[in-house]
Amino acid sequence: xxxxxxxxxxxxxxxxxxxxxxxxxxxxxxxxxxxxxxxxxxxxxxxxxxxxxxxxxxxxxxxxxxxxxxxxxxxxxxxxxxxxxxxxxxxxxxxxxxxxxxxxxxxxxxxxxxxxxxxxxxxxxxxxxxxxxxxxxxxxxxxxxxxxxxxxxxxxxxxxxxxxxxxxxxxxxxxxxxxxxxxxxxxxxxxxxxxxxxxxxxxxxxxxxxxxxxxxxxxxxxxxxxxxxxxxxxxxxxxxxxxxxxxxxxxxxxxxxxxxxxxxxxxxxxxxxxxxxxxxxxxxxxxxxxxxxxxxxxxxxxxxxxxxxxxxxxxxxxxxxxxxxxxxxxxxx
Ligand SMILES: Cc1cc2nc3c(=O)[nH]c(=O)nc-3n(C[C@H](O)[C@H](O)[C@H](O)COP(=O)(O)OP(=O)(O)OC[C@H]3O[C@@H](n4cnc5c(N)ncnc54)[C@H](O)[C@@H]3O)c2cc1C
Numbered sequence: 001x002x003x004x005x006x007x008x009x010x011x012x013x014x015x016x017x018x019x020x021x022x023x024x025x026x027x028x029x030x031x032x033x034x035x036x037x038x039x040x041x042x043x044x045x046x047x048x049x050x051x052x053x054x055x056x057x058x059x060x061x062x063x064x065x066x067x068x069x070x071x072x073x074x075x076x077x078x079x080x081x082x083x084x085x086x087x088x089x090x091x092x093x094x095x096x097x098x099x100x101x102x103x104x105x106x107x108x109x110x111x112x113x114x115x116x117x118x119x120x121x122x123x124x125x126x127x128x129x130x131x132x133x134x135x136x137x138x139x140x141x142x143x144x145x146x147x148x149x150x151x152x153x154x155x156x157x158x159x160x161x162x163x164x165x166x167x168x169x170x171x172x173x174x175x176x177x178x179x180x181x182x183x184x185x186x187x188x189x190x191x192x193x194x195x196x197x198x199x200x201x202x203x204x205x206x207x208x209x210x211x212x213x214x215x216x217x218x219x220x221x222x223x224x225x226x227x228x229x230x231x232x233x234x235x236x237x238x239x240x241x242x243x244x245x246x247x248x249x250x251x252x253x254x255x256x257x258x259x260x261x262x263x264x265x266x267x268x269x270x271x272x273x274x275x276x277x278x279x280x281x282x283x284x285x286x287x288x289x290x291x292x293x294x295x296x297x298x299x300x301x302x303x304x305x306x307x308x309x310x311x312x313x314x315x316x317x318x319x320x321x322x323x324x325x326x327x328x329x330x331x332x333x
Contacts, residue, residue: 003156004157007160017123019315031125054112056204079105082105083203083204086099087206141154141155156296157295157297159297163186181283190240191271194228194252195269198264211232215230241273245271281305285304295322
C-alpha cells in the first residue's frame with residue numbers, strides 16, 4: 001500500500017487526502033496550525049464562531065456541486081440566506097445600494113471548517129507540526145517537523161501550501177524552487193470582527209472602496225456570533241501590513257459609523273492578518289506543479305484562480321494525478 005504525506009490541512013489537502021484514502025492509499029496529513037482549516041478557519045468564541053477567512057463558497061463545477069450536495073445532506077453545510085448590497089466610495093462620497101443576484105452561496109455548519117473536517121474524519125492528522133525540511137533518499141521521503149520530530153518512509157509528498165510557504169520549504173530542502181515568482185500569486189488581507197447592535201445593512205456587502213473589499217454580517221449564519229466581519233482590500237492591507245490590531249479596529253469603527261451609519265455601541269472583537277489570502281487576478285494561475293519522478297506534487301487554490309471551489313478542485317486533481325501515475329507505473333512493470 002502506497003504511503004502518502006499531505007502537507008497542509010486546508011481544503012486542498014483535505015480533498016486530496018480523502019480522494020486518495022478512498023482509493024486505498026495510506027495517507028497522513030500534516031499542518032502547522034492547531035487544527036485543520038487553513039483559510040477556511042473560523043475562530044471559536046463563547047458567543048459562537050467568527051468566520052475570519054472565507055465567508056462563503058459557490059459551486060459551479062459538476063465535481064464541486066456533487067461534493068456540496070453531500071455536505072448539505074450530512075448537515076455539514078447550508079445555504080447562506082444573505083441579502084447582498086454594494087458599498088461604493090468614490091472621492092470620499094459613499095453610497096450603499098441593494099444588489100440582488102441569484103447566486104447560491106454556501107457556508108459550513110456550524111463553522112467554515114466543518115465540511116473540511118468531514119473530509120478528514122477518518123484520516124490521521126498531525127497538527128502543530130510545521131514541516132521545515134523534506135529529504136528524499138532511495139525513493140522514500142522523510143518529513144522533518146520544526147519540533148525536531150521526523151516522519152519517514154513516504155512514497156509521495158503533496159504540498160498544498162500557499163506558494164511563498166511552498167517555495168520556502170523547497171529551498172530549505174535544497175530542492176529546485178519550482179515557482180517562477182511565488183510572491184505575486186496570493187495577496188494579503190486584514191480581517192476584523194466588530195460587534196454592533198444595529199440591524200445590519202446587508203449580510204454580504206461587496207465593496208468598491210479605497211480600503212475595503214467585503215463586509216459580512218453573520219446574523220443569518222447558523223452557529224455564528226452575530227457581528228460584522230470586515231475584509232480590507234489587498235492594497236490597503238499591504239500598505240499597513242505591520243500595523244497592530246488597534247489600528248485595524250479604529251479603521252473598522254470609522255467605516256461602520258461613517259459609511260454604514262451605525263450610531264450604537266461598536267466594540268472590537270478580533271483582528272487577524274492573512275499574509276496569503278486571495279488570488280491576485282493580474283497574475284495567471286499556474287496550475288499544478290508535478291514532479292512524478294520524485295513523487296512530489298504541488299497545488300492549491302492558487303493553481304486554478306483562488307477561492308474555496310478551486311482549492312477543492314486542486315485537491316481532487318492532485319489525487320487523480322498521483323493515482324494515474326501509479327497506474328501507469330503498474331502497466332509498465
Ligand atoms: C480573508 C479571506 C477571505 C476569503 N473569502 C473567500 C470567500 O468568501 N469565498 C471563497 O470561495 N474563498 C475565499 N477565500 C479563499 C479561500 O479561503 C481559499 O481559496 C481556500 O481556503 C484555500 O485552501 P487551500 O487548502 O488551498 O490553502 P490553505 O487553506 O491556505 O491551506 C494551507 C495549509 O497549509 C498549512 N501550512 C503552511 N505551511 C506549512 C508547513 N510548512 N507545514 C505544515 N503546514 C503548513 C497552513 O497552516 C494551512 O492550513 C478567502 C480567504 C481569505 C484569507
